[in-house]
Amino acid sequence: MPTPEARVRDGAATRRRALHVALDLFTRQGYGATSLRQIAEELGITKASLYYHFPRKDAILQAILQERGTEAEDVLAWLRAQPPPAAALEPAVLRWVESSSAEKLRGIRFLQANPLVADGLAGTGAERIGTPLATLADELVALVPHPAPEDALLLRMALLSINAAVAAAAQSDVDDDVVLAAARRSARALVRELLADLPRDEPREPPGVARVSPGTEDRR
Amino acid sequence: MPTPEARVRDGAATRRRALHVALDLFTRQGYGATSLRQIAEELGITKASLYYHFPRKDAILQAILQERGTEAEDVLAWLRAQPPPAAALEPAVLRWVESSSAEKLRGIRFLQANPLVADGLAGTGAERIGTPLATLADELVALVPHPAPEDALLLRMALLSINAAVAAAAQSDVDDDVVLAAARRSARALVRELLADLPRDEPREPPGVARVSPGTEDRR
DNA sequence: GTCTATAGACCGATAGAC
DNA sequence: GTCTATCGGTCTATAGAC
Numbered sequence A, B: 001m002p003t004p005e006a007r008v009r010d011g012a013a014t015r016r017r018a019l020h021v022a023l024d025l026f027t028r029q030g031y032g033a034t035s036l037r038q039i040a041e042e043l044g045i046t047k048a049s050l051y052y053h054f055p056r057k058d059a060i061l062q063a064i065l066q067e068r069g070t071e072a073e074d075v076l077a078w079l080r081a082q083p084p085p086a087a088a089l090e091p092a093v094l095r096w097v098e099s100s101s102a103e104k105l106r107g108i109r110f111l112q113a114n115p116l117v118a119d120g121l122a123g124t125g126a127e128r129i130g131t132p133l134a135t136l137a138d139e140l141v142a143l144v145p146h147p148a149p150e151d152a153l154l155l156r157m158a159l160l161s162i163n164a165a166v167a168a169a170a171q172s173d174v175d176d177d178v179v180l181a182a183a184r185r186s187a188r189a190l191v192r193e194l195l196a197d198l199p200r201d202e203p204r205e206p207p208g209v210a211r212v213s214p215g216t217e218d219r220r
Numbered sequence C: 001g002t003c004t005a006t007a008g009a010c011c012g013a014t015a016g017a018c
Numbered sequence D: 001g002t003c004t005a006t007c008g009g010t011c012t013a014t015a016g017a018c
Helices: A011-029 A036-043 A047-053 A057-066 A071-080 A086-098 A102-113 A115-119 A127-141 A151-159 A161-169 A176-196 B011-029 B036-043 B047-053 B057-066 B071-080 B086-098 B102-113 B115-119 B127-141 B151-159 B161-169 B176-196
Strands: none
Touching (some): A011 A036, A011 A047, A011 A057, A011 A102, A036 A047, A057 A127, A071 A086, A071 A127, A086 A151, A086 A176, A102 A115, A102 A161, A102 A176, A102 B115, A115 B102, A127 A151, A151 A161, A151 A176, A151 B161, A151 B176, A161 A176, A161 B151, A161 B161, A176 B151, A176 B176, B011 B036, B011 B047, B011 B057, B011 B102, B036 B047, B071 B086, B071 B127, B086 B151, B086 B176, B102 B115, B127 B151, B151 B161, B151 B176
16 A cells, blocks of 8 residues: 555556556567666656566566466367367367457567567466467377378467467568458468378368368358 | 788688577577677687677678578579469469578578567668568569458468478477478468469369469478 | 787666655 | 666777787
8 A cells, every 4th residue: 555645656557657668668679678777768767766666677577478368278278178189170279379369469579579588588477378388289289190290390380370470470560450360361271281181091081172170260 | 811920720710610609699599698708708719809700799690691592582583484473373482482401490590589680780681581582472472363461461471481380390309301391381381371262253273272283392 | 810908888786865 | 656876797899919
């Protein structure tokens, strides 16, 4: 409870603004290249004041990462509740890709700009994204009947379609809607490529490039 | 011509070793986080000696980037010499993707680890990669009959399949061969997705998910 | 070609007044 | 909650001896 006296400028608001400004600067310039002085300047306070809200520089980073969602775990839970094995693959991947909001895209852009910072951090919330996603990838690969060496990689690429779309859209102004649409189509195309040329000892699928699961898609 | 006297340790070799070591460190730690002292230490010389070979830190970066190839320009030249318009799309994309060697993958990994450094540098060789690739993408989009808003993005994603594959393979030890195989399949799948659901006013293509161009592929 | 030594700038973090 | 002032550290880059 803050003391009612004094010219208190509302600490909670400053903290929130700081996180927003920091995420922006970290994305544009990189975490390491962004100084506390710069963040403070943009906030209209001094570096020392910033230390009132965050004890260390990387505490800002942690606070940002800790705001990330638990979408991977959600998809994982959904997947484990599904009865049919191979048919669940495409819906699961699309579920993950479509769990992207505008706010999530901000996070992805940050991670793309700071790839080394992201995985160089342990116990800070970064693993709350990476580890569940890796688990999801592993469990999905297990659904592929006889995976070729590169099939696991192709599946990871399908899951990372949003990231790829964001990367491809970098330094060109594309609407988030368009980015998401491209990511969806990429994910779908890659999953189908994955299931297209399997050694067909489970001849339930018609040959050729097959629609494996119509699913809940909205191919416009 | 070096003076024949003195304990001259062969300057050209030192320079070459320096570039190799620097690329390695820049990729693992990032450009900004790698100090000249660290590079010099790994070379067995001092920081000041490194300044004999490179006048500034970013001269090392420039030297690395200037070694990059001209594959995009090559593909561009090939494309412009092709007679049929739409049929050239898939072969062109595959040409670009398959122009990846182990050495090129090293370059891609560096760029992935340093996305901001790469495009923050002007007139240093970075544009010798980015600009021709963008031109290639633009000319290829022009081959698509009635591009949807996200089609251009999807095409860029196809071209960047190698990058996406490298990103998906990060922090897991996958052979370069496997990475390249996954990139090829991704590129092919995305190009076909791109050509699959066009407004068919050019009814030369069979409906459905079509093999647009058998091309020179080596589907394993 | 490599060295020692140092200038000069900036950074993260802390102390203490208001 | 924000401030001024400052400490200790690391960095790029330069000067000059060998």
